[in-house]
Amino acid sequence: MKALTFSLLAEPEERLDLSGLTPAALAGLTALQIAKLRIGTGRNPVLAGDILKITGKDADSLVVEGSSSRLDKVGSRMIGGSIRVTGNVGNQAGREMSGGSLIIEGGAGDHAGSGMSGGRIEIKGNAGDNIGGPLAGEIVGMEGGVLIVNGKAGNYAGDRLRRGVIAILKGCGDYAGYRMIAGTIVVKGRVGAMPGYLMKRGSLLFDRRPENLVPTFMPCGEPDIAFSDLFDRFLVDEKILARPLLGQKPGRYGGDNAVSGKGEILFRRGR
Amino acid sequence: MQQLTRNGVVIDNTFAEAFGMRATAIVITAPTLGWARQAAITMTGYATSVIGCGCEAAIDVDLPESKTPDGRPGCRVMIFAMGTDELQKQLKSRLGQCVLTSPGSACFAGLEGSAPLDLGNALRYFGDGWQISKKFGGRHYWRVPVMDGEFLCEATTGLTKNAVGGGNLLFLAADNAKALHAAERAVAAIGKVPGAIMPFPGGVVRSGSKVGGKYKGMMASTNDAFAPTLRGVVNSALTPDVNAVLEVVIDGETSDAVAAAMRAGLKAVIDLGPKRGALRISAGNYGGKLGKFHYHLKDLLP
16 A cells, blocks of 8 residues: 655645644545645644645555645654655654654754654754753653654754653754753764753763863763663664764763763763 | 383483473673673572572573673573562572672673563662663663673563473483583583573582482482482382483473473483493483473483
């Protein structure tokens, strides 16, 4: 059965909320019913059929053909199946997702993977600020799953991360791991200012010695720990990285001692 | 008793009687195979028989770097007990005293079982608040800071209720050296069978037992029918040419593993022949009424 495909017919004139277009929500609906779903957010919201050409039947694997920074909440609250977007998306992609696979072949806006608790998001391009992070008023950010950004990520990556793995492959902005509760953030490439600022627990794993650290991070030597090999293997096995990130005997900083100080920055030495 | 002969070795038409047990397995790794084995040997010390040790344990196989979760050399250890609670208690205390303490060690689940048993979940408190929980790839690990770095330990391992304990072979020989030679050959062959362990010293037991005894409170006492020095004075199972008997006891993850191990042991000793090894091979049972699993030697011959 051919994948259920939504082709964007024109650049939307309002922001679109695609949170209703998930495999679980569309299972068993006819093309006509899907076309009547409201996805616009304006005063006279557009319906799915107004702006998307709907083809294919298999709702378990959705394809969104098109590219627009107004495509918000793609894959939001997804619990299974897969969604593939051929271009860029807007904000909150994969928000509160708990299972399945979301692949964005372009870039993503802010709050990608916000509050996700399971599943896998892969963004081939760059991502905006606050990936995995909570919206205003929420207490925790991402709570599980894997979020991969093949390009750059903006500021505050992994804000309030509690569990799960975020991997950023071409560097990130400032305050990576801001207020982290636990979990793991991997960054390959240049990291902006003050990574791990106010992190309580959790791990920041870098491919180089971090610059611009908060003074409340303390060097903890170069311990020979089995965890670095174990996690390197995980990254390679999951095809997140082609080669090990940390290597043996990574350098370590402990912090942020402005809060509980039980977090860590592990980094590959020699760079 | 009817008898069969293979390569000049007499095979008794009898069977080994074995029992259902609970078992678990863990993978211990270290910077070198030597230290991984050291942790495993320490952990499986004083674990020959559930009668006195609470559990039966031994190294199953050594694992190369490519087969361990963290890419360091290691070995798989199996532990058997009669009940889940006792198994958990033994696992926790042996892990805490023998593996956590061993230089450079790490510990992982070695079995996907029907229920979890605590590994790191039981030991994490040693970290005194500095322990680190890591969940990724569907697994849960604990990292406990210790003096040479970190003790990395998976949170849980699996429990199997399909394990079998008490498979055995008895090697009857003309003298001690030949009995030992036969037993060593059997141990070497059975060591290559995955999922089967031999918990006794070097895999061999010389004090085979019968159930009960003349003294009150003795759960087991010497197997007088197989003791050569008593051949003339008790109802002995030994013929005049036999002067030494050694036993190999096998615990397996499954009944098939026990059968495969006994088959491998039988073949090794039959190939050795009666001149250098055993004159006769037998097996221990309790008349077939106590144990659920019966392994007839005639079914396992090469």
